[in-house]
Amino acid sequence: MSLVKVAVLTGGGDCPGLNAVIRAIVRRSEQRHLEVMGIRDGWEGLVEERHERLTRQRVSGILHLGGTILGTSRFNPFAIEDGPERVMRTLQRHNVGAVIAIGGDGTLSIAREMHALGVSIVGVPKTIDNDLGGTDYTFGFDTAVSIATEAIDRLHSTAEAHQRVIVVEVMGRHVGWIAAYAGLAGGADAILVPERPARIEEVIEHVERRRKEGRKFSIIVCAEGAMVDLGEGAKLISRGRDEWGHERLGGVAQSVAHAIEKRTGIETRVTVLGYVQRGGSPTASDRVLGTRYGVMAADLVASKRWGTMAALRGNEIVAVPLADATRSLKQLDPRIYDVASVFFG
Amino acid sequence: MSLVKVAVLTGGGDCPGLNAVIRAIVRRSEQRHLEVMGIRDGWEGLVEERHERLTRQRVSGILHLGGTILGTSRFNPFAIEDGPERVMRTLQRHNVGAVIAIGGDGTLSIAREMHALGVSIVGVPKTIDNDLGGTDYTFGFDTAVSIATEAIDRLHSTAEAHQRVIVVEVMGRHVGWIAAYAGLAGGADAILVPERPARIEEVIEHVERRRKEGRKFSIIVCAEGAMVDLGEGAKLISRGRDEWGHERLGGVAQSVAHAIEKRTGIETRVTVLGYVQRGGSPTASDRVLGTRYGVMAADLVASKRWGTMAALRGNEIVAVPLADATRSLKQLDPRIYDVASVFFG
Amino acid sequence: MSLVKVAVLTGGGDCPGLNAVIRAIVRRSEQRHLEVMGIRDGWEGLVEERHERLTRQRVSGILHLGGTILGTSRFNPFAIEDGPERVMRTLQRHNVGAVIAIGGDGTLSIAREMHALGVSIVGVPKTIDNDLGGTDYTFGFDTAVSIATEAIDRLHSTAEAHQRVIVVEVMGRHVGWIAAYAGLAGGADAILVPERPARIEEVIEHVERRRKEGRKFSIIVCAEGAMVDLGEGAKLISRGRDEWGHERLGGVAQSVAHAIEKRTGIETRVTVLGYVQRGGSPTASDRVLGTRYGVMAADLVASKRWGTMAALRGNEIVAVPLADATRSLKQLDPRIYDVASVFFG
Amino acid sequence: MSLVKVAVLTGGGDCPGLNAVIRAIVRRSEQRHLEVMGIRDGWEGLVEERHERLTRQRVSGILHLGGTILGTSRFNPFAIEDGPERVMRTLQRHNVGAVIAIGGDGTLSIAREMHALGVSIVGVPKTIDNDLGGTDYTFGFDTAVSIATEAIDRLHSTAEAHQRVIVVEVMGRHVGWIAAYAGLAGGADAILVPERPARIEEVIEHVERRRKEGRKFSIIVCAEGAMVDLGEGAKLISRGRDEWGHERLGGVAQSVAHAIEKRTGIETRVTVLGYVQRGGSPTASDRVLGTRYGVMAADLVASKRWGTMAALRGNEIVAVPLADATRSLKQLDPRIYDVASVFFG
The missing domain is CATH 3.40.50.450 (Rossmann fold)
Structure with missing residues (x-):
């Protein structure tokens, strides 16, 4: 046989x-x-x-x-x-x-x-x-969430030392699973996902409430495909493209960060985790x-x-x-x- | 109110x-x-x-x-x-x-x-x-399994370099969940748990079969409360107590290791993971x-x-x-x- | 007293x-x-x-x-x-x-x-x-190098699975210490630093040589302030600024990646490690x-x-x-x- | 040629x-x-x-x-x-x-x-x-110290939660380099090495001083070959041998732990890191x-x-x-x- x-x-x-x-x-x-x-x-x-x-x-x-x-x-x-x-x-x-x-x-x-x-x-x-x-x-999925969470842990200490807002972009073009799990595990102060379109005002409220309690730093976790209404003119942002026609690195996260900084005056930075989330053991x-x-x-x-x-x-x-x-x-x-x-x- | x-x-x-x-x-x-x-x-x-x-x-x-x-x-x-x-x-x-x-x-x-x-x-x-x-x-549980798995990964490289058998004892006095998950995740060549009493002969067979295929090293994962029949005189081993009346560190693992070494002639070592499995982030x-x-x-x-x-x-x-x-x-x-x-x- | x-x-x-x-x-x-x-x-x-x-x-x-x-x-x-x-x-x-x-x-x-x-x-x-x-x-410094190296390890497996070039940008606006150490520890196929202005042709040669040996994937480590002559028109690239006047995220790395992709036809991706390198334990x-x-x-x-x-x-x-x-x-x-x-x- | x-x-x-x-x-x-x-x-x-x-x-x-x-x-x-x-x-x-x-x-x-x-x-x-x-x-050496330090970090949280003393044995039969570095990096409350024979009384004093300040937990790092005078009868302890003639697992650490527990009444536990220190990436x-x-x-x-x-x-x-x-x-x-x-x- x-x-x-x-x-x-x-x-x-x-x-x-x-x-x-x-x-x-x-x-x-x-x-x-x-x-x-x-x-x-x-x-x-x-x-x-x-x-x-x-x-x-x-x-x-x-x-x-x-x-x-x-x-x-x-x-x-x-x-x-x-x-x-x-x-x-x-x-x-x-x-x-x-x-x-x-x-x-x-x-x-x-x-x-x-x-x-x-x-x-x-x-x-x-x-x-x-x-x-x-x-x-x-x-x-568990590996990606773990890697993202470890990165958020690291970003927490730098956000706190500098009293900054950090917007961290994680994978998820169409769904917010990684953002939600890593945000939960990393103690995020707001999580932006495709499934729940959010207004930038809500995010800013979270940041402001923390500031009133004496914590100027915040961590915002943002899926690549997060839907965020930036207000002024009211369009949901998408990733955008760079001068070579590629999708812009951290497009959504950067738009969110810029809006937060502009409105709150708190220094705001972006980190895009990218491919490290899908590699390795x-x-x-x-x-x-x-x-x-x-x-x-x-x-x-x-x-x-x-x-x-x-x-x-x-x-x-x-x-x-x-x-x-x-x-x-x-x-x-x-x-x-x-x-x-x-x-x- | x-x-x-x-x-x-x-x-x-x-x-x-x-x-x-x-x-x-x-x-x-x-x-x-x-x-x-x-x-x-x-x-x-x-x-x-x-x-x-x-x-x-x-x-x-x-x-x-x-x-x-x-x-x-x-x-x-x-x-x-x-x-x-x-x-x-x-x-x-x-x-x-x-x-x-x-x-x-x-x-x-x-x-x-x-x-x-x-x-x-x-x-x-x-x-x-x-x-x-x-x-x-x-x-x-997931944390304990992760820590044990990381340790087994490390032990693999030393077992292979020295062509040794390593018996690693993980937590589990009454059940084999950690041993089975960490053994699966770590690629163990045998797993000993309380729920499945094993004869030492079976373990030795696994070790010998690998040797025949050219791999003298093996990793045996063993729960603290593993039930193993050592043969000669036929009693299941338990942890034993030291001269101060404390439970012996790695009692079961050491008995298993000794039996393997004696019967196969392959150098066999013991690692007891202990409290590191329940601590930390x-x-x-x-x-x-x-x-x-x-x-x-x-x-x-x-x-x-x-x-x-x-x-x-x-x-x-x-x-x-x-x-x-x-x-x-x-x-x-x-x-x-x-x-x-x-x-x- | x-x-x-x-x-x-x-x-x-x-x-x-x-x-x-x-x-x-x-x-x-x-x-x-x-x-x-x-x-x-x-x-x-x-x-x-x-x-x-x-x-x-x-x-x-x-x-x-x-x-x-x-x-x-x-x-x-x-x-x-x-x-x-x-x-x-x-x-x-x-x-x-x-x-x-x-x-x-x-x-x-x-x-x-x-x-x-x-x-x-x-x-x-x-x-x-x-x-x-x-x-x-x-x-x-050792922590930053460790974090960057771990990321490069992860990127290696994804680069290899997809047969891609990955350009990873690490900290170092004025010096290449982190890039050199993390590149050495991570097995980089080229390292770009401020102290050694490089022509993009050299990088492309490394990528091509590897392809000839059957490895289409390469890892290029690039300091934020790396000096790279992109040829065509011959200017050294700098980070550039985005529409809000901020320094562009991964500016140098993206220029390098674009040039490699254009010249070799191999899919090339960018990862910017950013703030995770300075945070955490x-x-x-x-x-x-x-x-x-x-x-x-x-x-x-x-x-x-x-x-x-x-x-x-x-x-x-x-x-x-x-x-x-x-x-x-x-x-x-x-x-x-x-x-x-x-x-x- | x-x-x-x-x-x-x-x-x-x-x-x-x-x-x-x-x-x-x-x-x-x-x-x-x-x-x-x-x-x-x-x-x-x-x-x-x-x-x-x-x-x-x-x-x-x-x-x-x-x-x-x-x-x-x-x-x-x-x-x-x-x-x-x-x-x-x-x-x-x-x-x-x-x-x-x-x-x-x-x-x-x-x-x-x-x-x-x-x-x-x-x-x-x-x-x-x-x-x-x-x-x-x-x-x-750096890898061994890193692994031992990570383990000590984990043991800290369990020692603190249970208000226990934990004696952790690290590699070093003849020298105390790993013990000293990992002890320093892990925040040890005492470090026992071959080069500096210690009396158990000194260790107990450290433990007692911490207790007086409200911290019943302590971490003692101990090289395999540490020289410790246990007092009563005044011999330096060595590792000892088990019933099969092998060196006893954690011999020195267990003697130290037993002496501390007996004299202070604080629950004391032993962890032997063993081979994990020399394996892995x-x-x-x-x-x-x-x-x-x-x-x-x-x-x-x-x-x-x-x-x-x-x-x-x-x-x-x-x-x-x-x-x-x-x-x-x-x-x-x-x-x-x-x-x-x-x-x-």
């Missing part, structure tokens, strides 16, 4: 915990008599036939490493001519019986479409931002979650539950349809924001 | 996140028009009348600190004459309308009995070991959880839900009867152990 | 280790029978008479905290009318026999001038950037150095060595004239840059 | 920063037209002919890793018959023109003897404990130092300065005779201990 061969790929933005998933898939597959082929650079590797055998030795010592040993890309086979056909040809040529796609919105949408074309596929959800449906949390919690997902993904292949993905519900790892992940953006739980707002100002 | 006065105490072993709970209680109480009195050193402070007013200023800047600003003790008022009466006298004398007890098995049992005597009381569950019923997780996740509990506890007081405690169920904070926490020890989820065992040997 | 009263102030930008210095001054002063008065917000507090008694209790538990319990400012008494006179009046009115000024270029220059006016003063050098003369290193090494400085400063007061400051020479703490600190900018040791350049490309 | 081939080995206990040295040797050797051969497991690999080619690719990505990619052992070729001859035969057979030995007392003594036998050899000093002569500091400072040593070692080979080793003097990397390292144990600088003692009690 020949082994079933499983192709594994990671797509989209990198995320701490990807290597934990890959390692777990390989180790569990060994137990379930599956052979694992690692695809390079997401879906691109399936079109371009870039891959390597993944053995136990190959995945030894990678559990704690950030990034992905397979590389990643945002390549979409449906965006090129013959893309899906080329993917299927690769799978046939290498005698691949199943695909495990680890990724976010984009990757899992492609997986769903591939499944509709008849490919035997299962998924593992991945999102730093925690905005995927179908699952309570995914790996990477995953937290213990993300390694455990990634590992549980990886074991489940191999089990889903072994039991041929095509078109499903591993998901976390409460404390359990369950299988849900791939479509659940991508149906709609999972917005910030309003109860979390409400808890955070107890501490504003 | 005079404010209701709430007494807050922390009892039992310290736990990262206690200050997050206290701060949240104070901030939420302010919104709910409750006044907060901090009791020193757990129940002892209610008997001895040691307390202080807790204001917003007093709890400013404590969110990220380990320990508890209130101090703690293992004092039990039911163990001394007139204890419960003295507690109630203190409450009356200071016009205290409600008590929030933050603690584990011991503290919450006392709370339950006090409630039976008519005291208006609510609880917040606290356990490093994650062995309390009624709640999925509590604050402090809580993880972001524990700060969020502690804060959510604290807000809920103040809400339970405001809505007079006496005899209940804040608990985590899935992603929600709910109220459960105090008795749920202490009914029975919450043992390690066998599914977690099964995932971990995929990676043994 | 009445105690001599010593006034302690911290001026300029905050710096991890300031609290270690303050604590050491207080503890050593107690042994030398000196009384310590803490001045709020640098020289401003001496003009405005804002101060507090510093006792052993007051400085207990601050050793590991970032910032400064005394607050800081960039206030210069020589810049206002009667400034120096008001300082001296405050000193007399409160019977202050000596001043310990902890600060950088600005603070120590003022100290030197005050000394020239007859004030009994000693100094402690402080600079994140390591650009003060008279001393080999000061506290804060000091490293063990900075705590030791700050403590040694503080003990020395109290000893300098006790032995009336006015006009001197504590300094590190090799492994020894010595006294040097205040003027040594401010005579000229201490530029990056070229041997360090040369070692770093072994690893370029 | 054929390249000169250099053999590199790491011997003795592992130490964070070893990989930084190896990487730097390889990169600098490439520039100096030297070829590098990595020897496995210290001197043993030269006898057993276990080695591998070290290329730029092989040492890519190892800068931040703990341990040593070459493995290490305590093997001494002079302790076996024909050992030195076999070493020399290996060198000849593989056409090795020079050896770089990275190690401590043992490894460098062997290097010195090999040099006396005519082998072209240079050294790099390595010691966690900082007890080697000829150099101010070596890599690994090196600090930025140790990576810089290791890298500077590695570059220097390759330069010493290129300039044929046999019988010397790289050493740190002040801020410079210099060459000193190999014999300088091993002439005598470098004891703790008494000025450091004196600074630390300002904070006792």
Whole structure:
């Protein structure tokens, strides 16, 4: 009896915990008599036939490493001519019986479409931002929150020593999960997120109230995609673009900071955390979650539950349809924001 | 209308996140028009009348600190004459309308009995070991797992450089939650816990299998209360006592290490993590959880839900009867152990 | 016999280790029978008479905290009318026999001038950037390098997963110490500093050479004040200003990144570390150095060595004239840059 | 012209920063037209002919890793018959023109003897404990101090919450460098080292003085080889051995703790940090130092300065005779201990 061969790929933005998933898939597959082929650079590797055998030795010592040993890309086979056909040809040529796609919105949408074309596929959800449906949390989010929180802790001491306001921009173009969690954990005096458009006046009130109590320093946590009404002329701000057409670094945060400084007279500074939030060693919690997902993904292949993905519900790892992940953006739980707002100002 | 006065105490072993709970209680109480009195050193402070007013200023800047600003003790008022009466006298004398007890098995049992005597009381569950019923997780556990995992990461490099076996003992006298999570996150080659008595032969098999594949080093994670059958004469080992009658430091781990070294001839060393696991700054996740509990506890007081405690169920904070926490020890989820065992040997 | 009263102030930008210095001054002063008065917000507090008694209790538990319990400012008494006179009046009115000024270029220059006016003063050098003369290193620098290195470690995994170039901007407007040390420790593929004007072509060569060897990712570390000749039209870039007249966030790094992307076609991203580098808990090494400085400063007061400051020479703490600190900018040791350049490309 | 081939080995206990040295040797050797051969497991690999080619690719990505990619052992070729001859035969057979030995007392003594036998050899000093002569500091020490300090920070919060004394044992069998630095950085209330035999009464006095000021908790830092006179019967304690003949875990610390608890009645606990101090990622400072040593070692080979080793003097990397390292144990600088003692009690 020949082994079933499983192709594994990671797509989209990198995320701490990807290597934990890959390692777990390989180790569990060994137990379930599956052979694992690692695809390079997401879906691109399936079109371009870039891959390597993944053995136990190959995945030894990678559990704690950030990034992905397979590389990643945002390549979409449906965006090129013959893309899906080329993917299927690769799978046939290498005698691949199943695909495990680890990724976010984009990757899992492609997986769903591939499944509709008849490919035997299962998924593992991945999102730093925690905005995927179908699952309570995914790996990477806890790491991003931890890194952002540690930065906020550091900024607190400098804000206090200088009696300044610091506006810190964290990841989250469409949702405020990281901002809310890191803001809660870091003791933010205001948190700006996409889900709750805020007026700059409210933020200024928090800053002023603190000043009246003798604390001139404040920490404002701001998601990249925060919606803030700056008043004067009343438009919500967006990130803006620089002279080369790139999105402006810290666009929202800088607009907010400028408005606060102008109105309160308190020195206000901006820090943009950027890519450090998605790099480096995953937290213990993300390694455990990634590992549980990886074991489940191999089990889903072994039991041929095509078109499903591993998901976390409460404390359990369950299988849900791939479509659940991508149906709609999972917005910030309003109860979390409400808890955070107890501490504003 | 005079404010209701709430007494807050922390009892039992310290736990990262206690200050997050206290701060949240104070901030939420302010919104709910409750006044907060901090009791020193757990129940002892209610008997001895040691307390202080807790204001917003007093709890400013404590969110990220380990320990508890209130101090703690293992004092039990039911163990001394007139204890419960003295507690109630203190409450009356200071016009205290409600008590929030933050603690584990011991503290919450006392709370339950006090409630039976008519005291208006609510609880917040606290356990490093994650062995309390009624709640999925509590604050402090994630921090302990993180610290243990970081230590295991460090031990890996020294074990590999020297081709040694290292047995690392983590907290867990009665349950294996920390051992299983930290072992999973740290990539342990075997995990020994109280819930799954193991024979030393199995551990040795894992070590030998790795040696055959060219890896002479292994990491064995061992809970303090792990049950291991050492074979020869067949008794399960316990911690033992030293010449002064104290429990032996690393008793179980040392017995395991000695057996491995003797049988395999591979140099084997012991590390006992001890108190570092429960000290210091809580993880972001524990700060969020502690804060959510604290807000809920103040809400339970405001809505007079006496005899209940804040608990985590899935992603929600709910109220459960105090008795749920202490009914029975919450043992390690066998599914977690099964995932971990995929990676043994 | 009445105690001599010593006034302690911290001026300029905050710096991890300031609290270690303050604590050491207080503890050593107690042994030398000196009384310590803490001045709020640098020289401003001496003009405005804002101060507090510093006792052993007051400085207990601050050793590991970032910032400064005394607050800081960039206030210069020589810049206002009667400034120096008001300082001296405050000193007399409160019977202050000596001043310990902890600060950088600005603070120590003022100290030197005050000394020239007859004030009994000693100094402690402080600079994140390591650009003060008279001393080999000061506290804060090691912490800044550590934080930057940890960030570079994280960026490495994301750069590798995505096969990108990441340009990371670290502190250093006038000198490249942090860039060189963090670049060395983080394994940077090129380091841009003020002391060694570079042509963008060299950087691009390093990136290209790596690509030829199969590594499309590179990490470029760039000091805020790096001198880079972008070619086309041949001007050295500076930070630039945004629409509100503030210095542009990551101005140099963005220009460099844009040029690399345009010329190599490799996706290039920017991260600006900013204020996180100067906040938070000091490293063990900075705590030791700050403590040694503080003990020395109290000893300098006790032995009336006015006009001197504590300094590190090799492994020894010595006294040097205040003027040594401010005579000229201490530029990056070229041997360090040369070692770093072994690893370029 | 054929390249000169250099053999590199790491011997003795592992130490964070070893990989930084190896990487730097390889990169600098490439520039100096030297070829590098990595020897496995210290001197043993030269006898057993276990080695591998070290290329730029092989040492890519190892800068931040703990341990040593070459493995290490305590093997001494002079302790076996024909050992030195076999070493020399290996060198000849593989056409090795020079050896770089990275190690401590043992490894460098062997290097010195090999040099006396005519082998072209240079050294790099390595010691966690900082007890080697000829150099101010070596890599690994800063990392060990950092890890110990972080642990002491954590223990502080638990000691304070429970009003306990905690005795923490750190590395240092013969010298007190780690104890003194970590004790200073961690704010220890007493530090016990081999170089300054102490009476238990002094320690108890510190604990009692703190209690009188209202602080029942204390942190005592204790080197493994601390000399403490326990009074009653007046013997200095040593580590002792357990029932299997191994040195007792935390022997000195436990004796000290028992004596304190017995005499003061304050609950006293022990933590033994053990192997975590020498494992894991090196600090930025140790990576810089290791890298500077590695570059220097390759330069010493290129300039044929046999019988010397790289050493740190002040801020410079210099060459000193190999014999300088091993002439005598470098004891703790008494000025450091004196600074630390300002904070006792």
